[in-house]
Amino acid sequence: MALQLEANYSKKVGLPGYSSHQFSLSLKSELTDLNQVPAEAARLYRLLQDGVDSSIKEIGWLPEAKPTNGNGHSNGNGHSNGHPRNGNGNGAQQPNGSSEAWNCTPKQQELIIKIVDDNRLDKAEVEKLAQDRFGKGVKQLNKLDASGFIEELFERYPRQRNGNGQGNGYQRQNAPAR
Amino acid sequence: MIATVEPIATAKPKSIAELRQTVSASRLNTWLSCRLKFYFHYVRGIRKPKTAALHVGTSVHGILKLWNKARWRRQPFTVEMAREQFDTLWQTDQAQEKVRWEQGEEADEKQTAWSLLDLYLKRSPIPPNEMPEGVEVSVEADLAQHGLPKLIGIIDLIRAGGRIVDFKTVGQTPKEEKAIHTNEVQLTGYALLYRANTGKVEGGRDLHQLVKTKTPKLIVTQQGPMTQPQQTRLFRQMESYVAGLDRQDFVPSPGMQCSMCSFINECKRWS
Numbered sequence A: 001m002a003l004q005l006e007a008n009y010s011k012k013v014g015l016p017g018y019s020s021h022q023f024s025l026s027l028k029s030e031l032t033d034l035n036q037v038p039a040e041a042a043r044l045y046r047l048l049q050d051g052v053d054s055s056i057k058e059i060g061w062l063p064e065a066k067p068t069n070g071n072g073h074s075n076g077n078g079h080s081n082g083h084p085r086n087g088n089g090n091g092a093q094q095p096n097g098s099s100e101a102w103n104c105t106p107k108q109q110e111l112i113i114k115i116v117d118d119n120r121l122d123k124a125e126v127e128k129l130a131q132d133r134f135g136k137g138v139k140q141l142n143k144l145d146a147s148g149f150i151e152e153l154f155e156r157y158p159r160q161r162n163g164n165g166q167g168n169g170y171q172r173q174n175a176p177a178r
Numbered sequence B: 001m002i003a004t005v006e007p008i009a010t011a012k013p014k015s016i017a018e019l020r021q022t023v024s025a026s027r028l029n030t031w032l033s034c035r036l037k038f039y040f041h042y043v044r045g046i047r048k049p050k051t052a053a054l055h056v057g058t059s060v061h062g063i064l065k066l067w068n069k070a071r072w073r074r075q076p077f078t079v080e081m082a083r084e085q086f087d088t089l090w091q092t093d094q095a096q097e098k099v100r101w102e103q104g105e106e107a108d109e110k111q112t113a114w115s116l117l118d119l120y121l122k123r124s125p126i127p128p129n130e131m132p133e134g135v136e137v138s139v140e141a142d143l144a145q146h147g148l149p150k151l152i153g154i155i156d157l158i159r160a161g162g163r164i165v166d167f168k169t170v171g172q173t174p175k176e177e178k179a180i181h182t183n184e185v186q187l188t189g190y191a192l193l194y195r196a197n198t199g200k201v202e203g204g205r206d207l208h209q210l211v212k213t214k215t216p217k218l219i220v221t222q223q224g225p226m227t228q229p230q231q232t233r234l235f236r237q238m239e240s241y242v243a244g245l246d247r248q249d250f251v252p253s254p255g256m257q258c259s260m261c262s263f264i265n266e267c268k269r270w271s
Helices: A034-056 A106-118 A123-134 A143-156 B016-021 B025-033 B035-043 B052-072 B079-096 B105-123 B176-182 B184-198 B228-247 B256-260 B264-268
Strands: A003-015 A019-031 B022-024 B134-141 B150-159 B163-170 B204-211 B217-223
Touching: A003 A034, A019 A034, A106 A123, A106 A143, A123 A143, A143 B134, A143 B184, B016 B022, B016 B035, B016 B228, B022 B025, B025 B035, B025 B184, B025 B228, B035 B264, B052 B079, B052 B105, B052 B134, B052 B150, B052 B163, B079 B105, B105 B204, B105 B217, B134 B184, B150 B184, B163 B184, B176 B184, B176 B204, B176 B217, B184 B204, B184 B228
Parallel strands: B022 B150, B163 B204
Antiparallel strands: A003 A019, B134 B150, B150 B163, B204 B217
């Protein structure tokens, strides 16, 4: 009986101007013996990774850089809002403190950062929450994860009212859709 | 000319331009079932009191959301806790949105809703220790490259392995083929949303249908990932939505669905 081995390799790379691009390759291979799995898996991994890496270098079109917005977040991979942070106190601007690109949308990224800032949350705690719920760090959350994560943050840290007591300080990326 | 009687309540009407920017599965379904109903609900923003069936559905969904969230947070959620939450939710939802009850109907409907939940919590095919990938997750997919509006939606549950689950409360025992057909827009839309937001193909698409028969039933209908023809059909339906909005094509579609429609009086006045 032929055994089918299906392999997928995907890579997402952050780009300037809150952009990112990603590329995935999948292929199926047939085996005749279970003992062939380790060697074949390693071969497919290398093959797919080489294929993705050689293609993903082509960045293609990029949106024009946007000006810095009113709340002090600049575009690009970092931001500066001047708020002191809880946590490690090193002034790093993002919940997990590293400079790699985020997997979620720029709007989701901004919203997560805003909730963290406004509630003066401990970055390590926020990172732990993401790990606990999704098994990955905040920056590794994809768009779907980030949507659930933002909802979770809203439930834990209720939205702030603005000065006249109306509305709230946050706007979800997606309005309810029903 | 579209003339209507005085609405009972109104939501903020949406402009055609606004409606062209985004579309959800439920809005598209309304469009496809009757464009005049779509006009009354979305363009005019007319709101009618919630039906009993809708209130049952909302309450059941609300408790299933709590059950799924509890598993996600690894918190306990017993049947007793569910019952307590259900009693509260049944009232708080009505405080927010009035329900159109017939004489003596509410107690029976509440019992029906709880029976469905009790059955599901005891017989769900989802293991109690299975961690969801997402619960009531609000997502969108940019389809501008296809010349289509942004697709938006809320997915009830995404199980481990990317298995999309939609919960339904239904009045009659569904036949599998018909259930898949009638929920095609929604399930294809969710698959598109899942792919756009994760970069992965969904593990499958399941309907968990709770049937409001005398003895409640749970019918699980499973489908594989979205196929290319299904995606094409959805895109064609969305194209029809955009073109129809541009023409302001709000003609009625008289048929079986009118027996359930709350805009029947407004519809009769249309000419």
